[in-house]
Amino acid sequence: MSNDTHYDVIIIGTGAGGGTLAYTLAPSGKRILILERGNYVPREKENWSSRAVNVEARYHTKELWKDKDGKALHPHINYYVGGNTKFYGAALFRLRERDFTEIRHHGGVSPAWPISYQDLEPYYARAERLYEVHGQRGEDPTEPPATNEYPFPAVSHEPRIQALSEHFANQGLRPFHVPLGIRLNETNPDSSRCIRCNTCDGFACLVHAKSDAQVMCIDPALQHPNVTLLTGAYVSRLDTSASGREITGVHVQRNGQAERYSADVVVVSCGAINSAALLLRSANDKHPHGLGNCSGVVGRHYMGHINSVLMAVSKCPNPTVFQKTLAVNDFYFGSNDFEFPMGHISFVGKLDAVALSAGAPPLTPGFTLDLMAKHSLDFWLTSEDLPDPENRVTLDREGRFRITEQEKGGRTGDDVFSCSSNDFAGAGVEPFRDCLVKRRSPTYHRAKATSSRQIVDDLVACRSCALVKSDLLIRVDDAHNSNFSRIGHIEFPSGKPFVKEPYSACERACRSRSHNLCDFVRPYDLE
Numbered sequence: 001m002s003n004d005t006h007y008d009v010i011i012i013g014t015g016a017g018g019g020t021l022a023y024t025l026a027p028s029g030k031r032i033l034i035l036e037r038g039n040y041v042p043r044e045k046e047n048w049s050s051r052a053v054n055v056e057a058r059y060h061t062k063e064l065w066k067d068k069d070g071k072a073l074h075p076h077i078n079y080y081v082g083g084n085t086k087f088y089g090a091a092l093f094r095l096r097e098r099d100f101t102e103i104r105h106h107g108g109v110s111p112a113w114p115i116s117y118q119d120l121e122p123y124y125a126r127a128e129r130l131y132e133v134h135g136q137r138g139e140d141p142t143e144p145p146a147t148n149e150y151p152f153p154a155v156s157h158e159p160r161i162q163a164l165s166e167h168f169a170n171q172g173l174r175p176f177h178v179p180l181g182i183r184l185n186e187t188n189p190d191s192s193r194c195i196r197c198n199t200c201d202g203f204a205c206l207v208h209a210k211s212d213a214q215v216m217c218i219d220p221a222l223q224h225p226n227v228t229l230l231t232g233a234y235v236s237r238l239d240t241s242a243s244g245r246e247i248t249g250v251h252v253q254r255n256g257q258a259e260r261y262s263a264d265v266v267v268v269s270c271g272a273i274n275s276a277a278l279l280l281r282s283a284n285d286k287h288p289h290g291l292g293n294c295s296g297v298v299g300r301h302y303m304g305h306i307n308s309v310l311m312a313v314s315k316c317p318n319p320t321v322f323q324k325t326l327a328v329n330d331f332y333f334g335s336n337d338f339e340f341p342m343g344h345i346s347f348v349g350k351l352d353a354v355a356l357s358a359g360a361p362p363l364t365p366g367f368t369l370d371l372m373a374k375h376s377l378d379f380w381l382t383s384e385d386l387p388d389p390e391n392r393v394t395l396d397r398e399g400r401f402r403i404t405e406q407e408k409g410g411r412t413g414d415d416v417f418s419c420s421s422n423d424f425a426g427a428g429v430e431p432f433r434d435c436l437v438k439r440r441s442p443t444y445h446r447a448k449a450t451s452s453r454q455i456v457d458d459l460v461a462c463r464s465c466a467l468v469k470s471d472l473l474i475r476v477d478d479a480h481n482s483n484f485s486r487i488g489h490i491e492f493p494s495g496k497p498f499v500k501e502p503y504s505a506c507e508r509a510c511r512s513r514s515h516n517l518c519d520f521v522r523p524y525d526l527e
């Protein structure tokens with residue numbers, strides 16, 4: 001084998017995992033080859049275009065996967081230098097101490113990790129320095145002990161979010177500033193890389209001010225002459241020695257050519273799904289079920305965040321530009337009336353009419369969406385999945401991924417927020433309802449045009465309706481996992497107590513959280 005193709009270390013993937021490792025190993029002087037299937041995100045105006053990102057899905061892979069029923073699934077993931085961190089929301093949390101222990105959820109048990117939070121604490125501290133995290137210790141009631149302050153001060157709230165934060169605090173909650181990896185200098189704006197724009201969460205940063213794995217890790221690593229990056233280098237399989245214990249070859253497809261590399265150490269950091277797929281694809285005589293898979297566990301226990309976006313549409317406008325600064329963890333491990341974990345509440349980047357149009361029925365008037373977006377507080381609700389062995393990544397005969405997800409033990413059922421025809425009867429929200437739930441509900445065939453004024457009136461009427469406890473809460477996203485769907489369909493919640501039994505953990509969690517949010521948002525917005 002030629003020396004040119006043998007390295008000390010090969011790192012496959014340049015995301016949070018591979019990028020951070022490359023940065024850390026680069027000063028060692030070892031010969032390091034980084035293999036990345038994608039290219040650099042092109043720097044272009046579309047980086048910050050809501051239409052290009054949210055409607056046209058310009059940067060998502062065009063790969064087609066399959067869901068559990070064998071139907072085509074468009075994964076909303078990105079193959080670029082920096083991996084998914086190019087598009088992430090840059091909320092950089094540590095896990096909580098209790099997250100490492102066995103936790104009982106409504107839908108089952110999350111087993112203990114083999115390591116503890118204390119084992120990882122020094123690495124969290126280093127990662128926070130590397131990714132220039134901006135935050136404020138001591139605010140988040142679930143925060144684990146830390147040996148360091150955040151390296152940079154928290155990103156401030158804009159007035160509407162500050163007011164909401166104060167209102168939450170007055171109600172007895174303990175809102176806090178989201179720890180963020182954006183390179184914002186609020187004391188000296190002229191020297192700040194970050195310009196605090198409205199296209200951050202889900203967008204690549206055109207001015208390279210987001211702490212992503214390309215900017216913070218791969219670019220500096222490549223300053224070292226011992227580090228080489230090959231882009232457009234898709235790793236198709238790994239060879240092993242006759243004993244089956246060492247990786248002897250890394251097969252790469254690049255520019256339509258087959259290439260083969262080797263290294264003393266090979267790191268598979270292609271993301272949760274692609275790493276499993278690569279190990280499964282590399283099956284050989286010694287490892288007929290894939291590498292490292294004599295247990296049959298590779299690809300199983302796949303866990304995603306269970307995400308929903310909840311729009312609280314309020315009479316009070318929300319002109320916030322960068323909204324993702326506020327979070328609430330008071331229900332993270334449960335509440336007085338619900339003993340199981342309910343997850344984390346924060347914000348997505350400010351939704352606009354274009355982003356909403358991606359999930360709205362085709363005839364929804366643009367001004368309706370615009371008005372909604374201008375009045376909405378766009379909450380991000382995240383709870384955790386359970387490690388179910390049947391939630392798994394497998395490959396079909398052609399090598400395509402299949403993701404099998406079970407709707408149990410913590411999954412959000414579609415019925416949680418679904419709308420029945422009676423829910424809004426008399427609530428004065430006819431025009432909204434007809435426009436927006438048409439696709440989901442065959443009884444609503446008309447897409448009525450409506451005036452902006454009427455919509456605001458509807459919202460006000462809606463607030464005083466007994467069925468809808470306060471402002472209108474709209475579920476925008478049925479993202480079981482941010483890998484799969486970002487902005488899904490728009491639905492209206494019933495606002496009534498949800499009557500379906502038995503509740504899955506997440507149904508219950510969403511129910512409690514949306515009610516909690518309702519309760520807290522309402523008094524403020526009635527002011």
Ligand SMILES: Cc1cc2nc3c(=O)[nH]c(=O)nc-3n(C[C@H](O)[C@H](O)[C@H](O)COP(=O)(O)OP(=O)(O)OC[C@H]3O[C@@H](n4cnc5c(N)ncnc54)[C@H](O)[C@@H]3O)c2cc1C
Binds near residue numbers: 012090233274
């Ligand atoms: C829109 C969005 C918002 C998010 N917001 C947040 C947030 O606010 N906070 C947070 O903590 N997390 C967030 N995440 C999640 C976070 O981005 C991921 O958890 C993280 O990037 C995972 O890192 P990784 O290294 O495991 O994988 P990835 O970042 O996915 O990197 C894997 C890399 O491997 C490459 N690759 C894959 N297969 C191959 C192959 N066969 N050969 C060669 N290369 C390959 C890919 O192209 C990619 O570059 C968000 C994700 C998305 C999509």
Ligand code: SF4
Binds near residue numbers: 182194201
């Ligand atoms: S808010 Fe800052 S980091 Fe985020 S995209 Fe805008 S300029 Fe970049």
